[in-house]
Amino acid sequence: MRLAVIPGDGIGPEVIAEALKVLGEVVPAAEITRYDLGAARWHATGELLPESVLGELRQHDAILLGAVGDPSVPSGILERGLLLRLRFELDHHVNLRPARLYPGVRSPLADPPEIDMVVVREGTEGPYAGNGGLLRKDTPHEIATEVSLNTSFGVERVVRDAFARASNRQRRHLTLVHKTNVLTHAGSLWSRVVEEVSLQHPDVTVAYQHVDAATIHMVTDPGRYDVIVTDNLFGDILTDLAAAVTGGIGLAASGNMDVTRRNPSMFEPVHGSAPDIAGQGIADPTAAVLSVALLLDHLGEHESARRIEASVAFDLATRDHQSPGATYGIGDRLAALVSSNVRTG
C-alpha cells in the first residue's frame, strides 16, 4: 500500500500523526511519502500544486490529507488552487461524507434519534466548476456570474454510486436533494437520472427533497436519512449541517473518490486547519482516524476499516467528553484499541 500524505497546515500535521499511528496498527507495511503542500509552501515558493508533485501523487494508491488553510493566505487561493484542483485533476467525482451519531456523543439537538447517513456529494461539477467571471469590475455596472455545470455523464456516475451504496445498506433508502422547482434545468437532469437508475434498483426506496426542506429535516428528523445524493454545493452545505447535528465537524471524515480507481482517491477530515488551536496538541484526531477507515474501505481493506471504526465507537462511548485528552493521547488510545482488537478479534 503506497500512500501519499499531505499533513498540510494548522492542526493538519497534528491529527495526521495520530491517524498514521492508528494506520500503522493495521497496515504496518504501508509505504508513506509526505508532501508539503499548503499555506507554508505557497508562502515560501508561490507554489500550490506543481505538475511534478501532481504526477507523483498519481503514483500512489491513495492520499491522506490533514488540512490546508491559513488566515495569512487570501481566501480562494488554496481552495481553488490546491484543494479543488486536486479534486478536478484526480477526477474525485464521489465526495463521500458519512454522518453518524455515535453513542456517547452529544448532539446539539434536544432529542436526537439514531442518525446514520451517508451523503454522496458530486465532486467535480455543479457550481464548483469554476465557470464564471466578472464584467465591468469595480464599476456600477459590474456583473458577476457563476455557472453550475451538470452533465449526464457526471450526474449518472454519482447517482449510480449512491444507489450501489444504498443497496448495500440495511435501510436501502436514497434521498435526492436538489432545488428542482427553481433550478429547473439542472433539477430536471438530476431527477431524470435518479428515476432511470432507480429502475435498476427496485430494492432501494427513493425520496426527493428540496435543499431548503432538507435543512429543516436535518434538525427535526435526521433519522429519516440513509443515503443522500446531491450536487456539489448542496452537498457542501448539507454535510456540514449533518456533521453539526452528529456532534460536530471534529468527528467528520470524508473521501474524495474516483470510484473507477483510475486516479488515487483522497481522504481527509472535514474540520480544516483550525489555526486558533494549532500547535497546542489539543486537536481531536478522531476525524482523521475515521478518514483512514474510509481510505482502507476504498482500498478493499474492509476488515481493518471496521476495526478502526469499532475502536472509535468504543472510545467515543467511553471517553470523558469534557476532557477527551491531548491529541497524541487520543491517538494512543485509538491505536491501542485497534491493536487489541487485532489480537482478540
Place this chain on the structure above:
Amino acid sequence: MRLAVIPGDGIGPEVIAEALKVLGEVVPAAEITRYDLGAARWHATGELLPESVLGELRQHDAILLGAVGDPSVPSGILERGLLLRLRFELDHHVNLRPARLYPGVRSPLADPPEIDMVVVREGTEGPYAGNGGLLRKDTPHEIATEVSLNTSFGVERVVRDAFARASNRQRRHLTLVHKTNVLTHAGSLWSRVVEEVSLQHPDVTVAYQHVDAATIHMVTDPGRYDVIVTDNLFGDILTDLAAAVTGGIGLAASGNMDVTRRNPSMFEPVHGSAPDIAGQGIADPTAAVLSVALLLDHLGEHESARRIEASVAFDLATRDHQSPGATYGIGDRLAALVSSNVRTG
C-alpha cells in the same frame, strides 16, 4: 390601505382568513381585493399570472399571500410561473425573513440561546435568475446549466438595506454569508460591496461566514446572528434552517419587498400550502398573522405591527403547545389580544 390578497391553495385560505381577522382589529378600513391565483386557477384555465391581474396587483399598497402549491401541479410551474414571477415583476429585491425564538416555543436544539435575527435575502438575482438551459437533452451527452447572475446594482441595494436594518437594531451586527472561497467571482462582488457600504456604517460590526459554516453555527450558536445578508439561494436555505431552530416554519413570516416602494411588496408565511393538513382547520395561522405585522411595518404602521407582534408573543408564551387550538381559535385569540391592546395600550 388597499390590499391585494392571494389566499392560494391548501391551508393558504385558512390562515389568510385569520390573518385578515387580526388585520381588521388594527386597520378596520383596509380595502381588500381577493385574487384566485394558484393551483386551482391553473388547473381550471391554464393561467398562472395573467398580465391583467399583474396590472391590478400593481395598483395596491401591498399584497398578502397565503400559500400556493399542490402535488397535482408539476414541480416548478407555480414556483417559476407565479411565485418567482411576482418577485421578479414587482422587483422584490429584499426578501426579509426574521427568525426569533419566542418564549414558550420549543426549539429542536438542546440548549437554545436567545435567538433574534433577521435575514436579508436577495430576491431578484443569483441562481434564481432563471438563466440556464439544457443541451442534448435525453442523450448521454446532456448538459444542464444554471447561471447565477449578480450585479453591482442588485447586490448593493440589498446590502444597503441590510446595513440600514442593522443600524436600527440593538446589536448592530451584520454577517455576510456566501461561499467566496469557491464562488470567487460572485463572492468577490458581494465582499467588495459589503466592504464599501460598511465604510458608511461605522456603527455596524461586520462578520463574514461561508454558507457551510453558517449552517453549523445556526445549530450550535445561532445567538451570534443579528442581521444576515446573503444571496438568493443561500438565503433560501439558511432561512428555512433558521426557522427550524426557532420552532419551525409554522411560525416564520416573510416579506418580498421592493424597498423603493415603486411596486407593492408581498408578505407571506413561509410554510407553504401543506396539502396534508389542508381543509382540517388545524393549520397554525401565526406565521400569516406575523406576515401582516411585516406588511404593516413596511407601510409605516409601526405601532399596529408592534401590537400584533406583542399579541403573538403573549399567545406563544401562554398557549398549550400540545393543543394550541383550531385555526380559527388561534385567530380569535390573537384578534382578541390585539383588540384588547388597542383598548389598554
